[in-house]
Amino acid sequence: QRNNSSSISNSSRFLYNSLPSKAWGSTCPIPRPEFCSSSVIRFSSSKSSEPTREMQSIQNPESISYLRQREAAEIDEMLMGPLGFSVDQLMELAGLSVATSIEEVYKPSEYNRVLAICGPGNNGGDGLVAARHLHHFGYKPVICYPKRTAKQLYTGLVTQLESLSVPFLAVEDLPLDLSKDFDILVDAMFGFSFHGAPRPPFDDLIQKLVYLHKCNEVHEKRSVVVSIDIPSGWHVEEGDVGGEGIKPDMLVSLTAPKLCAKKFSGPHHFLGGRFIPPIIVEKFKLHLPPYPGTSMCVRIGKPPQIDMSALRENYISPEFLEEQVEANPIDQFRKWFDDAVVAGLKEPNAMCLSTVGKDGKPSSRMVLLKGVDKDGFVWFTNYESRKAHELSENPRAALLFYWDGLNRQVRVEGSVQKVSDEESEKYFHSRPRGSQIGAIVSKQSSIVPGRHVLHQQYKELEEKFSNISLIPKPKHWGGYRLEPELFEFWQGQQSRLHDRLQYVPQEINGKQVWKIVRLAP
Numbered sequence: 070q071r072n073n074s075s076s077i078s079n080s081s082r083f084l085y086n087s088l089p090s091k092a093w094g095s096t097c098p099i100p101r102p103e104f105c106s107s108s109v110i111r112f113s114s115s116k117s118s119e120p121t122r123e124m125q126s127i128q129n130p131e132s133i134s135y136l137r138q139r140e141a142a143e144i145d146e147m148l149m150g151p152l153g154f155s156v157d158q159l160m161e162l163a164g165l166s167v168a169t170s171i172e173e174v175y176k177p178s179e180y181n182r183v184l185a186i187c188g189p190g191n192n193g194g195d196g197l198v199a200a201r202h203l204h205h206f207g208y209k210p211v212i213c214y215p216k217r218t219a220k221q222l223y224t225g226l227v228t229q230l231e232s233l234s235v236p237f238l239a240v241e242d243l244p245l246d247l248s249k250d251f252d253i254l255v256d257a258m259f260g261f262s263f264h265g266a267p268r269p270p271f272d273d274l275i276q277k278l279v280y281l282h283k284c285n286e287v288h289e290k291r292s293v294v295v296s297i298d299i300p301s302g303w304h305v306e307e308g309d310v311g312g313e314g315i316k317p318d319m320l321v322s323l324t325a326p327k328l329c330a331k332k333f334s335g336p337h338h339f340l341g342g343r344f345i346p347p348i349i350v351e352k353f354k355l356h357l358p359p360y361p362g363t364s365m366c367v368r369i370g371k372p373p374q375i376d377m378s379a380l381r382e383n384y385i386s387p388e389f390l391e392e393q394v395e396a397n398p399i400d401q402f403r404k405w406f407d408d409a410v411v412a413g414l415k416e417p418n419a420m421c422l423s424t425v426g427k428d429g430k431p432s433s434r435m436v437l438l439k440g441v442d443k444d445g446f447v448w449f450t451n452y453e454s455r456k457a458h459e460l461s462e463n464p465r466a467a468l469l470f471y472w473d474g475l476n477r478q479v480r481v482e483g484s485v486q487k488v489s490d491e492e493s494e495k496y497f498h499s500r501p502r503g504s505q506i507g508a509i510v511s512k513q514s515s516i517v518p519g520r521h522v523l524h525q526q527y528k529e530l531e532e533k534f535s536n537i538s539l540i541p542k543p544k545h546w547g548g549y550r551l552e553p554e555l556f557e558f559w560q561g562q563q564s565r566l567h568d569r570l571q572y573v574p575q576e577i578n579g580k581q582v583w584k585i586v587r588l589a590p
């Protein structure tokens with residue numbers, strides 16, 4: 070009964086772009102969804118649902134370690150001495166984490182034009198590496214690299230960027246107001262070896278970034294400053310001593326935050342440089358957030374609060390036209406479902422089921438589609454649940470699929486019937502044993518005194534069935550099939566001028582056919 074994705078359509082082997090809008094700065098405490106992947110709260114679906122250490126540690130910036138300048142240099146020496154790293158390696162990983170941090174927050178569809186201002190040391194090298202990765206991520210980077218180092222590592226990084234046709238601009242050629250030409254300014258001038266007052270030409274470059282902050286107060290579209298490791302010009306331990314320095318929107322601390330990062334008040338503090346061995350963690354008593362999954366960066370502290378009313382996407386998708394669609398809506402559904410599978414969407418078979426009992430009050434919940442063919446859409450559930458009661462009073466129901474990333478929605482409406490007992494039996498026994506026992510334990514939609522009751526019953530049944538290969542399907546568990554009478558395929562488009570194609574059944578010369586009409590968005 071598993072959906073077979075072998076006949077995958079070629080039409081969209083990619084996720085469509087959508088432009089995130091800027092919604093920062095207000096008071097609604099809803100974390101911006103795109104940050105979830107980098108924040109430490111990552112809920113794994115396939116493993117246990119017990120909270121992991123990662124989930125528990127919404128890190129409080131107070132509990133994070135901050136390094137003194139001397140300690141940062143010492144870690145550098147240890148890594149590149151006894152611990153066997155080369156500077157190229159560390160710089161590559163550092164630059165990659167800067168680029169991935171940027172991508173987590175500032176999507177290339179909206180923040181495309183990047184200026185990386187690179188200094189003479191390793192911080193500048195991180196900037197060059199980050200710019201290369203940003204290019205590959207779809208950004209348009211430009212480099213300002215006024216004090217070049219003759220070392221092979223650096224000349225190599227320059228050559229790599231030139232081979233990608235990334236332009237290099239002289240300081241004199243930079244516009245006075247950087248915000249007109251660039252969406253993101255990467256401050257890669259100085260890192261933890263900075264001391265004293267900035268010397269030319271970096272003094273002026275720093276002023277340009279300070280000035281940018283003032284311009285931003287005037288312009289509608291904001292450019293953002295991303296500082297690598299240290300906001301350039303800040304004292305490595307004391308921070309922005311005179312209060313007149315750069316005020317970055319994002320700080321990407323490398324290895325561990327330096328003391329000055331405590332003074333960072335921008336919305337996005339990330340940690341990068343996922344290479345620290347335990348010996349360093351122990352020696353320097355480092356408390357740092359764990360990196361989620363395979364990510365090269367992790368957010369420090371909570372995501373900023375956002376203005377919910379300003380939260381919106383502008384959908385950008387290929388046109389969805391009458392002449393492209395399948396005559397049969399089930400075929401069209403299969404095509405889009407296959408696209409969702411190819412796009413790697415999580416649980417593309419998850420659908421919202423809406424039912425209405427005899428009191429006329431609608432109710433909705435998610436269920437998993439377990440089969441679709443000319444006869445309809447099948448899911449499995451408990452025949453004594455709320456949905457089941459409502460369906461027994463009124464068989465009319467609606468299904469809704471939303472495929473985020475493809476900017477697509479499908480609506481299906483029709484009448485529901487139970488599937489045959491054999492069909493339910495067959496599916497029930499295909500489920501993992503745990504889910505079969507779970508179905509026996511759960512008197513779905515009834516009140517339970519606590520989790521422990523379910524677990525106790527589960528344990529007892531597990532024992533009871535330990536020597537029995539076939540767990541009997543409870544009578545009250547089985548499938549439903551919705552026979553569709555109406556479909557709507559929705560493809561999100563710019564300016565809310567979406568494509569909506571509706572299929573309605575029509576009888577022509579005694580034959581049932583599907584009529585396709587376009588609805589206003």
Ligand SMILES: NC(=O)C1=CN([C@@H]2O[C@H](COP(=O)(O)OP(=O)(O)OC[C@H]3O[C@@H](n4cnc5c(N)ncnc54)[C@H](OP(=O)(O)O)[C@@H]3O)[C@@H](O)[C@H]2O)[C@@H](O)CC1
Pocket residue numbers: 141144145148159160163188189190191192193194195258259260261262263264265266267268271297298299323324342
């Ligand atoms: N494990 C790690 O820790 C990793 C660290 N990594 C990165 O390395 C960074 C540290 O790099 P770094 O040591 O090369 O020093 P950095 O700060 O880039 O600049 C030194 C240059 O600036 C100059 N300079 C100094 N003050 C100045 C002033 N006032 N005005 C003008 N110039 C001034 C100084 O010249 P000097 O004064 O010595 O003549 C020298 O040329 C670190 O923050 C991180 O980004 C990652 O790549 C990998 C992992």
Ligand SMILES: Cc1cc2nc3c(=O)[nH]c(=O)nc-3n(C[C@H](O)[C@H](O)[C@H](O)COP(=O)(O)O)c2cc1C
Pocket residue numbers: 416419432433434435436437438448449450451454455456457513514
């Ligand atoms: C993604 C997802 C898929 C679900 N799939 C099913 C399902 O296939 N069958 C089911 O009975 N409940 C499923 N549930 C749980 C239902 O949403 C719901 O909580 C449960 O069926 C009780 O609903 P009711 O009280 O309205 O009958 C799923 C929940 C989610 C979030």
Ligand SMILES: Cc1ncc(COP(=O)(O)O)c(C=O)c1O
Pocket residue numbers: 437449450500504
């Ligand atoms: C309670 C319940 N029943 C049934 C299902 C259907 O999925 P499966 O048969 O794959 O367990 C789900 C899925 O989330 C569920 O939560």
Ligand SMILES: [K+]
Pocket residue numbers: 192256257258259260296297298299300301
């Ligand atoms: K910097």
